[in-house]
Amino acid sequence: MAAVYKSMSKHKSSKSQDDGGSKPTAAQRQRILMLTSRGVTARNRHLLADLNALLPHSRKDAKLDTKTQLQQLNELADLYNCNNVMFFEARKAKDLYVWLAKPPNGPTVKMHCQNMHTMEELNFTGNCLKGSRPVLSFDAAFDKQAHLRVIKEVLTHTFGVPPTSRKIKPFVDHVMGFTLADGKIWIRCYQISETEAVKAKPDQENEEPAAPAPKAAKGETNISLVEIGPRFVLTPIVILEGSFGGPVIYENKEFVSPNQIRSDLRRVKAGRYNERAEGTLERKVKRRDLGLNTGEGRREVDELDERVLFA
Structure with a gap:
């Protein structure tokens, strides 16, 4: 009965919006499929597990057997009803390449991942609620070039948790920062920590009264950021027009x-x-x-x- 009542209430709210003349906003349905290839190391698997825990709209799948026929990922995404794919490709048990794609039409971004550190390695004091939505903070340099705008859009669809996801909590308590420096994308994750404002106490040793401090409003808090991990760096290599295929629309000539x-x-x-x-x-x-x-x-x-x- 609860499910029926919920569906009926949504139907009534949409009708009231139509009567008022305002157009109803379409539900943003974003779901990401996360999987790796054969030959990944333990650190790569732990990084994927950390990202899976931070993104409640993700679905983790088993390892993919092939590294050449990546078009099979489009069929897997269609099977699991996912419109985003994050694929970790390991080479020689040393190099890790991250594929971010939008099946079935694309685009696809291939990046080299390095300087990765998982949550267990960092031992940061920060801790965020599992299932909460993050705030995505992008560097202003992402809007200066065309290929960076494409990468920003793909990162937004991949790491941005939609408000219509089933597993999310109604809280926003962490920030994911994407900084562009030296041709690389530096990704960091911080917890939003709120503490109550402490009133200044007069000095008891000196009888002279202390300088009057500005009065803190009732319920005022101090907001700070505490890093929680994981952290890693991505170097863009190529951008393909299709999903795991198609013509190359951008290639990083400086990448070795x-x-x-x-x-x-x-x-x-x-x-x-x-x-x-x-x-x-x-x-x-x-x-x-x-x-x-x-x-x-x-x-x-x-x-x-x-x-x-x-x-």
């Missing part, structure tokens, strides 16, 4: 893959070893030509040698 960086470091170390090996071989050949090595024969005596001239 971590695999290429490791390959360059190994090549530099190999070059140093080759130089040392070549130097050692040159010294051996020179000593042999000079006859300084024992057991390799004597060098030929020249006719103008001092031992021949002054014998």
